[in-house]
Amino acid sequence: MTLSLSIQHRFPGFDLDIAFDAPAGITALFGRSGSGKTTVINALAGLLLPDAGRIVMDGTVLLDTERGIALPPHRRRVGYVFQDHRLFPHLTVRQNLVYGRRFAADPPGPGQPDPDRIIDLLGLRPLLDRRPGALSGGEKSRVAIGRAILSCPRLMLMDEPLAALDEARKTEILPYIERLRDALSLPILYVSHSVAEVARLATTIVLMDAGRLTAQGPAAALLGDPSTARLLGLREAGAILTGRLAAHEADGLSRLDTAAGPLWLPRIDATPGTQLRLRILAQDVMIATTRPESISALNIVAATVADLRVGDGPGALVQLDAGGETLLARITRRSATTLSLAPGRPVFAILKAVSVAQENVGGGT
Amino acid sequence: MLDLLSPEEWSAVVLSLRVSFWATVLSLPLGLLTAYALARWDFWGKTLLNGLVHLPLILPPVVTGYLLLMTFGRKGFIGQWLDQWFGIVLAFRWTGAALAAAIMAFPLMVRAMRLAIEAVDPKLEQAASTLGASRLWVFATVTLPLILPGIIAGAILAFAKAMGEFGATITFVSNIPGQTQTLPSAIYAFLQVPGGEDQAARLVLIAIAIAMLALLLSEWISRAVARRISGA
Numbered sequence: 001m002t003l004s005l006s007i008q009h010r011f012p013g014f015d016l017d018i019a020f021d022a023p024a025g026i027t028a029l030f031g032r033s034g035s036g037k038t039t040v041i042n043a044l045a046g047l048l049l050p051d052a053g054r055i056v057m058d059g060t061v062l063l064d065t066e067r068g069i070a071l072p073p074h075r076r077r078v079g080y081v082f083q084d085h086r087l088f089p090h091l092t093v094r095q096n097l098v099y100g101r102r103f104a105a106d107p108p109g110p111g112q113p114d115p116d117r118i119i120d121l122l123g124l125r126p127l128l129d130r131r132p133g134a135l136s137g138g139e140k141s142r143v144a145i146g147r148a149i150l151s152c153p154r155l156m157l158m159d160e161p162l163a164a165l166d167e168a169r170k171t172e173i174l175p176y177i178e179r180l181r182d183a184l185s186l187p188i189l190y191v192s193h194s195v196a197e198v199a200r201l202a203t204t205i206v207l208m209d210a211g212r213l214t215a216q217g218p219a220a221a222l223l224g225d226p227s228t229a230r231l232l233g234l235r236e237a238g239a240i241l242t243g244r245l246a247a248h249e250a251d252g253l254s255r256l257d258t259a260a261g262p263l264w265l266p267r268i269d270a271t272p273g274t275q276l277r278l279r280i281l282a283q284d285v286m287i288a289t290t291r292p293e294s295i296s297a298l299n300i301v302a303a304t305v306a307d308l309r310v311g312d313g314p315g316a317l318v319q320l321d322a323g324g325e326t327l328l329a330r331i332t333r334r335s336a337t338t339l340s341l342a343p344g345r346p347v348f349a350i351l352k353a354v355s356v357a358q359e360n361v362g363g364g365t
Numbered sequence: 366m367l368d369l370l371s372p373e374e375w376s377a378v379v380l381s382l383r384v385s386f387w388a389t390v391l392s393l394p395l396g397l398l399t400a401y402a403l404a405r406w407d408f409w410g411k412t413l414l415n416g417l418v419h420l421p422l423i424l425p426p427v428v429t430g431y432l433l434l435m436t437f438g439r440k441g442f443i444g445q446w447l448d449q450w451f452g453i454v455l456a457f458r459w460t461g462a463a464l465a466a467a468i469m470a471f472p473l474m475v476r477a478m479r480l481a482i483e484a485v486d487p488k489l490e491q492a493a494s495t496l497g498a499s500r501l502w503v504f505a506t507v508t509l510p511l512i513l514p515g516i517i518a519g520a521i522l523a524f525a526k527a528m529g530e531f532g533a534t535i536t537f538v539s540n541i542p543g544q545t546q547t548l549p550s551a552i553y554a555f556l557q558v559p560g561g562e563d564q565a566a567r568l569v570l571i572a573i574a575i576a577m578l579a580l581l582l583s584e585w586i587s588r589a590v591a592r593r594i595s596g597a
Contacts, residue, residue: 045495073494074502086492090510090593099506103497151496 003155003187007043007053016040016050016211025203026181026188028219030195030232036211037191041157044189045080046073057154074103079153083160085140087132093143094128100151113149113184121183122146122176138169142176149180156180156188162197170197177201195236199223199279207231224326226309226317229282234330237317238281241325245274253298260301260322265354279355282317285329286350289339299351303327305341320349327351370571374564376543377551378571384459384547385527388467389520392474396519399471400478421533422472430536433465437537461538462545466527474523481515482508514587521583525576548572 006019016036029037042048044055049070055063062071087096119125122142132140141161148156162170192198198205205222207215215228220240222228229237243258245268254268303322310316316336320327327349403415421429437444438456447453455461485508493503531549538545540554552568555561
């Protein structure tokens with residue numbers, strides 16, 4: 001399941017020229033507002049006809065302007081979750097959910113999502129007989145996601161599905177999207193301008209700026225790379241690493257095994273053995289050249305400096321290699337000089353805060 | 366009720382209802398198409414079509430009636446053809462009254478429907494198309510249900526207008542009791558006869574009752590539909 005795309009389109013005062021491939025899993029299309037993200041997915045869905053371009057999905061040509069091919073939206077089998085939900089107000093939640101099914105390939109094959117399973121996966125059962133007008137923002141998001149999946153798409157497009165929601169609702173939806181990513185083997189193109197969301201969900205990241213591709217790669221590599229971290233925004237910069245929940249300890253902490261060494265976090269609500277994705281913000285990492293003694297921080301890992309990027313300001317971004325995992329630390333230039341940090345130097349990273357996103361909810365698959 | 370009205374009065378009421386019913390029902394599909402074209406499509410001559418549709422609203426009804434007589438009369442270029450090939454005669458028949466009423470009511474019907482279509486968010490239709498619905502399906506399953514209140518409002522407005530149509534009707538099909546004498550024509554005829562005021566007054570009351578009933582019905586239906594759509 002892969003997608004290959006190349007689009008050129010000229011708007012008055014804005015010029016889009018981008019090409020990238022998206023493998024299975026979640027590909028995050030990341031960039032500031034106005035960088036052309038929505039244009040890209042509208043072109044994918046067939047809602048916008050670009051001046052020139054070629055889009056191939058699993059061997060099926062959706063668009064090839066040179067050969068004069070442009071499938072209409074209803075024949076592209078692309079599940080689009082709109083930022084503004086766009087639920088049909090005159091239909092119940094159940095009718096909204098099954099709207100696309102009658103158009104899906106018949107007879108229903110084994111690869112098609114089962115409505116009952118999706119309804120349970122998204123927690124929609126209590127809402128089935130309600131109408132969209134009576135739903136909260138978070139509920140609407142879930143219905144929109146379910147409706148797109150049940151149209152049996154070959155590709156999911158999600159245009160900032162969480163942008164209109166408050167933090168509590170986002171926390172409510174994120175696990176559902178994670179479950180979908182893990183339960184369905186279809187590529188998801190996820191538009192976002194929130195690094196936190198991208199860090200939590202993305203397998204691959206495509207960075208866009210002013211209609212151009214600025215960087216592309218696996219999420220962990222891109223988020224741990226000091227040069228792309230700048231593009232993501234320094235405040236939000238931070239690496240992700242994977243760990244396995246090893247044990248719950250008696251004093252209320254949970255131990256995690258990572259390639260960088262064991263980490264202790266406040267009790268995590270999951271069964272031992274669960275794979276977890278951890279995000280460590282660059283500004284939450286301190287660097288010491290000797291192992292600190294008598295310090296309250298629990299999580300100290302040995303690492304070597306892999307790269308050092310000094311910006312225009314007083315700050316510097318340090319990329320650390322800790323047992324094969326990448327960490328990012330944001331320190332001052334003065335500290336970098338005082339500690340004489342340079343690639344290859346062994347150091348200790350003190351992690352002040354680690355946030356957790358579960359890879360597999362309930363330890364499934 | 367039957368005893369209250371003379372056979373002549375009764376036949377005028379029934380004829381008016383029949384004329385208005387057919388005028389409304391038969392112009393619905395064309396009205397919807399016209400409204401959709403004006404609301405959504407860009408084509409050459411759009412302004413002209415818009416003007417043509419609205420013309421009966423602005424022209425003196427007697428002019429519309431005269432034009433109808435010229436085109437659909439037995440000697441008119443369409444009327445002649447209809448008579449020769451299909452044996453259909455409209456002038457001085459109740460069918461002609463229905464045509465006159467339909468044309469006079471058409472602008473009101475189209476306006477109501479057009480407003481409803483313009484109020485539909487095209488984004489919802491886009492969403493339906495990404496879910497696999499072809500244009501026709503999108504129209505049938507999204508657009509049509511959403512504009513239903515507008516269609517109903519347009520139909521009832523058209524019916525009410527058809528019930529009251531007088532000038533074009535009397536010009537085109539005259540005022541033949543039992544054949545082309547609608548409610549307004551009958552009221553007019555009674556007022557021309559000394560001592561006919563009582564009969565006219567009874568018909569006026571009936572006209573008011575029918576109009577009120579139509580309005581209440583439309584209000585009730587569009588409320589029910591709106592409730593269904595808003596999901597409250």
